[in-house]
Structures are given as structure tokens and as C-alpha cells.
Amino acid sequence: MSTMVDTASPAPQAKRGGRWIDHWEPEDPQFWESTGKKVARKNLIFSILAENLGFTVWSLMSIVVVSLGSVGFSFTVGQTFWLLIVPNLVGAVLRIPYTFAVPKFGGRAWTTISAGLLLIPCVMLVVAVTNPTTPYWFFLLTSAAMGFGGGNFSSSMANISFFYPEGKKGLALGLNAAGGNLGVAMVQLVVPIVIALGTGVNLAYAALFWMPFIVVATACAWFFMDSLTQAKPDGTSYKKAMSNKHTWVMSFLYIGTFGSFIGFSFAFPSLIKLSFVDYKSFVGLAFLGALIGSVSRPFGGWLSDRFGGARITLMTFVGLGIGTSGLLVSIDIRSFPLFFGSFIGLFVLAGIGNGSTYRMIPAIFATQSDDLKSAKRQAAAVVGIAGAIGAFGGVLVNLVFKFSLEGSKTLAPALTAFLVFYGLCVATTWWFYMRRRVFARVPSLAYAGV
Known part of the structure; x- marks a missing residue:
């Protein structure tokens, strides 16, 4: 449920369903200290979580391709680089519509949707690497689906920018961006360790490992984040x-x-x-x-x-x-x-x-x-x-x-x-x-x- 606060007297007013916040004045110091700061920080934390996993999935193929030869897939240098290019391309294209999705659906709903979409490329990767006859075109399609994670940056940044006053946006957006970018490092650190668990190289673990975290991020976005009615398309x-x-x-x-x-x-x-x-x-x-x-x-x-x-x-x-x-x-x-x-x-x-x-x-x-x-x-x-x-x-x-x-x-x-x-x-x-x-x-x- 959303909280509606009177800047003159920071007492809760009527509430509206769907965790929509109708009254939001971060530039008002009294409102910010009494209500805004806590709500904004909460949304920032769960936004960083979802965006971090977005970057993780977006860059997942960057470390997976290194081990494809170990599990029987022989791709040329050109084919290998196309598997890296396609998620970049899709992620870049999606960044514009993702920016407009926040005003249309609300930050809470869109963060939930965009985080949940990350399960699709993970499932596809599991299917691809566990079947030795998987054709190259399916790997390309899997790489394209990973591009969903690239779009998350724009919607996340747009959403958080509405929560913070001008004087505090720089730090908030910097933390949001850095938290997302760290997803690339995380995937390149964790995946080589995870796929080596057990006997041989288990590339399916590269996707399976992240799926519980994606489910948690999706649930957190739905149950804990908010949407602002003032976040209108411009x-x-x-x-x-x-x-x-x-x-x-x-x-x-x-x-x-x-x-x-x-x-x-x-x-x-x-x-x-x-x-x-x-x-x-x-x-x-x-x-x-x-x-x-x-x-x-x-x-x-x-x-x-x-x-x-x-x-x-x-x-x-x-x-x-x-x-x-x-x-x-x-x-x-x-x-x-x-x-x-x-x-x-x-x-x-x-x-x-x-x-x-x-x-x-x-x-x-x-x-x-x-x-x-x-x-x-x-x-x-x-x-x-x-x-x-x-x-x-x-x-x-x-x-x-x-x-x-x-x-x-x-x-x-x-x-x-x-x-x-x-x-x-x-x-x-x-x-x-x-x-x-x-x-x-x-x-x-x-x-x-x-």
C-alpha cells in the first residue's frame, strides 16, 4: 500500500491500492526527512538488486562462450563473436522502450516484469547446453533473449530518478548504475567456479545458479517497491x-x-x-x-x-x-x-x-x-x-x-x-x-x- 503524506503535517492520509504513491515531493525538506528518504532508499535497494541481475544475465554469454568447446560445441571465431554481439545489440535497442515503460506501467510493476523476463534466457541456456545437437541458431536466439537484461538499466535509472531530489540524484543514480555494472564482474567471477562443480564442465549451472536470485528479485520488486503517479511520460x-x-x-x-x-x-x-x-x-x-x-x-x-x-x-x-x-x-x-x-x-x-x-x-x-x-x-x-x-x-x-x-x-x-x-x-x-x-x-x- 502507498503512503500519502501532507508536507505541512507528515501524518499518513488515505491509501490507494497497488502500491501507487500519489503525493511525492522530494524537494520539500520536511517531506523528505519524514517520509521520502526512507521510501526512496527502499526502492533504490531493490532496484539495484534487479538491475544487477539484469547485467548478470546480459553478460552471461561472455563467459559461457569460453567453455562451449569443452562440452562439444565447435564454433568459429566469427560465430563466437556473434554470440557476444547479439545480446549487446538487443540490449541497446530495448533501452529506449524500457525508459518509457516506467511511466506507463509504474516502477514497481515494470521492475517486476523486467526482472521476471530474465528467467527466459536462463531456461533457454539450460536447454541449449544440455543438448549436444543444439543448432547454432538456438544459441543466437538465447543470446538475443539475454538482451532483456541490457534494457533494465534505462528503466531502473529512469525510475529511481523520480524518487530523489535534485541534490541527491547524483549519488543515488551513481550507486544504481555501479550496482548494475557490478553484475558483469559477478558473472565472470562466479560462473567459472560454478560450472566446475562436480565432474567435468557443467554449463547448465551457469544459468541455474542465477535463477533463484532472479525469483527473489522479482518477488521483492512486487512486494516492496512502489510506483509514483507523477512519473509521467515526457x-x-x-x-x-x-x-x-x-x-x-x-x-x-x-x-x-x-x-x-x-x-x-x-x-x-x-x-x-x-x-x-x-x-x-x-x-x-x-x-x-x-x-x-x-x-x-x-x-x-x-x-x-x-x-x-x-x-x-x-x-x-x-x-x-x-x-x-x-x-x-x-x-x-x-x-x-x-x-x-x-x-x-x-x-x-x-x-x-x-x-x-x-x-x-x-x-x-x-x-x-x-x-x-x-x-x-x-x-x-x-x-x-x-x-x-x-x-x-x-x-x-x-x-x-x-x-x-x-x-x-x-x-x-x-x-x-x-x-x-x-x-x-x-x-x-x-x-x-x-x-x-x-x-x-x-x-x-x-x-x-x-
């Missing part, structure tokens, strides 16, 4: 955002940060196995990349608050270029320690960049309009758009790896392409947000954390 803000050049500039930059994070996360275990066969036992350490990248995301927001988002973002892309150069050298001299260390550096920087780019968006749009409320709504819309496009960046990363390994049997062409791309991101960040004449034209940008 098509006008999306239309304005779509016509603003900064929407597409920031989406491009987010391809470079989140696209790198999720693309590298999916590919890292396979790249270790394919590029350094003698070190394939280190595949079990691939989780460190996603773990460190997730933990560093809030740090990127904190640095941006202190030094400005554009400055941190530009330095991030410079660092990504240096890390990519380290990978090129490691491939040339066949140094696994340099390869592994360079990749860990890329994950750290991608995580920082995720935080700094998301910090830039509201600051940029605050300078675009005298109507602060409209600016905030447009910024929220851009977060959804950039999130979808950034996830598509993971598709591009794995496509580049696929063509590089198929065409030249080495990662060098892919890494060279990434190096050029990061150079473009450096130039874009400087051109739009750090040139002196930009600050002269829009002075507030220099002081808004951009």
Missing part, C-alpha cells in the same frame, strides 16, 4: 532533446566510455583465450576488469564535481589512447602481463569516463535554457538516449574485434581503430566543451561542472 522533452546537438555529441562520447566498458567486458575473456593460448587459465581473472570499471564509475562523478566533467572526460580519452597503445605493444612483443595490465587500465578509465560524461549532461543542459525544470527534463531524456547509444557502442567494439581476428588473425587492426576513435573523442570533447570561445559564449559552462 514526450516534449524527448523531442527537444532529439533536436539539440549536444544530445548527439554526448551520445558519441558515451559510446567511447560505456561502449568501451561493456564491449571490453563481453570480449575480455575470449580475447585472453584467443590471443594468449598459454595463459587461458587466466580467463578466470577477467572479472577484475568489469569489477574495477564498475567501482571507478562513481569516482568519475566525484572527480568531475571537483575539476569539471569535460576536463575529466578529455583526460579519460587521452588515457584510453595510452592504454590502447600499451595493448598494441603487448600484442607485438607477446607480453601477457602488459596485455592484462593495459586492459585493466582501460576498464578503470572507461568507468571514470562513464561517471564524468553522465555528470556533464545536466550541467550542459542547465546552460541551454532559462527554464530550469525544462532543462532537467531534457537532461533526463538525454541520459536515456545516450544510454541506448552507448550500449550500441558495445556492439561496435565486438564487431571490430570480430573482423580483426577473422581478417588478420590479430587484434592489431582493431586496436588501431580504437586508438583513432579515442583521438576523435579527445578532439570532440575539446571542440565542444573546452575551447576558450565556448566559455566566452556561454560563461556558465565553466562553472557548471562541464
